[in-house]
Amino acid sequence: MFAYYLDMALLSLRRSKGLTTLMITAVALGIGACMTTLTVVHVLSGDPLPGRSDRVFRATVDPEEIAGYVPGSDPLDQVSWIDGMNLLHARQADRQALMSGGNVAVQPPDASGAEFYTPARYTTADLFGMFGLHFVYGGPWSQADDDGRARLVVITRSLNQKLFGGVDSTGRALQVAGADLRVQGVVDDWAPKPHFHDLDAGSFGDAEQVFMPLTTSRDLQAAHSGSTSCWDSSNSNDADLERSSCAWLQYWVELDSPAKRDAYREFLVAYSRQQHDAGRFQRPPNVRLLDVPQWLDYKAVVPGDVKLQAWLASAFLVVCLVNTVGLMLARFLRRSNEVSVRRALGASRGAIMAQLLVEAAIVGLAGGIGGLLLALGGLWLVRMQPDRYAALAHMDLTMLGLTFVLAVASTVLAGWLPAWRACRIAPALQLKSS
């Protein structure tokens, strides 16, 4: 039966080529615009920590002075050295890491190679376990290394390839930021998108190639990059950052259960209160604990322009579909005679409906193919754009599937009203009048 409907549908679609082309074009344009923008949103709202993003939290307290205090306002995103170290050493979470970004000079081991700069992360030991980095050689450093300001680094697989030709370089010496450091381990390349852990380096910024203990980075006077927010009369010069009232470090914790999350929030409040009583903090306790998706949402990582485009494209699709409904109405009603004859010969309303909807589905499928081609072209155009995120705009299997589901489903839905109208025609009346 379905094969028969298919034949009928193809036959009728061929009969009015102009109208068919118009419908397919409208669906294709709508689907193409919609899928291009939805793919960009989809890519940008990707989960940078699959499987663990709801267990990893960005934590902060409000250490600022009372002047300029607005109740209900958000605390700073980052923490100061003093608070970061206090929270880190309290060890109230399953894992905790204090970190900052920077650029370090790396001197290749063979003296002939030219020194170059690469993005680095100054962190404490738990980062590797918390963010799920996989070690190819060696392993993470220990808390003792953090406390002992150990002269060591962890490098990525691609940097290891570049510097050591990919062999196990554990234990080898490497000159980083002007000091001889020992390679502690090699991790698989890690380029979370978005660059959630330090959005100051750009939401879709370059991945770090070098990891070194935060304490060591301070000893080496390795300059940190990113924002530094100071209050009272502190200034942000690099040498004083351990003592200054400046927030410049990202603090992350891993909490495996909702109960632990609540407990940790309580701990942050208690810490703030204690610092307040000690005279360091002036404001009432104001803490924030956001998991990775909440954090990305709070920082509006998907650009407003991109969201706006997605909304407009969806509205665009709606117009295209309304247009298709109109054209299908014209097409189906024009075939009143044919429908009446078939009804008079005993075809049920359901059968007519099924046949017309198959026709709509074919239009949807053809529109879907056209839409896919347009979306691929659209994404190519997006990739030509200068934004950091643009290069990521590729269609994955999910979005490919969604293209066809959306195209066929929306067209069949659009065909529903015209088909229903068409099969409600009383056959006798129609036959008589013609």
Next chain:
Amino acid sequence: MQIRPILAALRRHKAGTILIALQIALTLAIVCNALFIVHDRIDRVNRLTGMDERNVVTVQNRYVGSTTQFVPQIKTDVQAIRSMPGVESAYATNAFPLRRGGWSTSIQRTAEDRKGEGVSSALYFGDEQTLKTLGVRLIAGRNFTPAEVHSFEREEAPAPAQVIVTKAVADKLFPDGNALGKVVYYYKGKPSTIIGIVDKLTVPWIDADFMDNVTIMPLTFNSTYQFFVVRTKPGQQDAVFKSIANTLYGTSRMRVLPDKTGVRTFEMVRSKAYEADRGMAILMTIVSGVLLLITAAGIVGLSSFWVGQRRKQIGVRRALGAKRSDILSYFLTENFLIALGGVVLGVILAVGMSQWMFTHFEMKRLSLTYVAAGVAILLALGQLAVLAPAMKASRVSPVEATRSV
């Protein structure tokens, strides 16, 4: 015009009528808002910096090697650039308009003012050639003298004894208009005297709520990152653009000039700064155009169908004495009535959509001019789209009345 019979006929084509009206309404809502976004972005792209942007070349430079004294090298570099043929003036700085990165702080009128009470200002470091190179107009006071230019280290707060500020800063700090010669504080306890006021100069960012608040300081920042801003003689921009990298490498190889952003004319800086806005404007224009086309095509499609369906009735009217122009005006009027219904709904949708974008995307509210223009465009588009089917209808012969299908 016989409106009542048309309305009566439309009641028999409810579904089609509603669909066309709905499509016109949605198209109006989207096109108004899209074109408004285009307008807004074009406004941004055309915003003035206060500079004379012609004949300006910028260089982004990073010194490599030991982090000791960069200042002598900066002086050597600036001297080398100034003595290039075709160069009128040049200076080294941390930032300039549209650079999209820089330094800002708050200015206070007293040393004790608390946070949140100052005036925000971007800081541009420079020297006695800065005003000339940027091409900004000094409206009061004087320029820096070479003796007033000092170098400063990362650990120090940038607070020189003399500063030049924009009129916007002067007016906000001293609404009475007597800013010249006054002492202000960029960092607590360090006084700076306003020795000059320039007409207009914008901050390095393209989005800031203090766009015109800028301070120029006679300072050379001892840092690895330096920008050189160069004004060339008229007609010499290309020559300087091509040779400046070699001039700099000639004084020292210990530097990095990035491939794409190393040496740029100010046109390139401007075009880069507003790339995203231009992209959005182009995209919205295309969306609007395609939508109008689709809507027109839809109207043509449905009207043709109606004409085909009513051939017999048209024949009867013609046989009863209706002129061709009567049939033509019938269909034009019919479309006009549907479109009118559509635009009424569309205006409501457009305003609603703009309100929604206002709350969700911090957009400005839609101006009514755009709504009015959109209404006119869609009514005209409707008439244009229905013209072909209506002409076809008017050519239906009276004989059609006698025919059975």
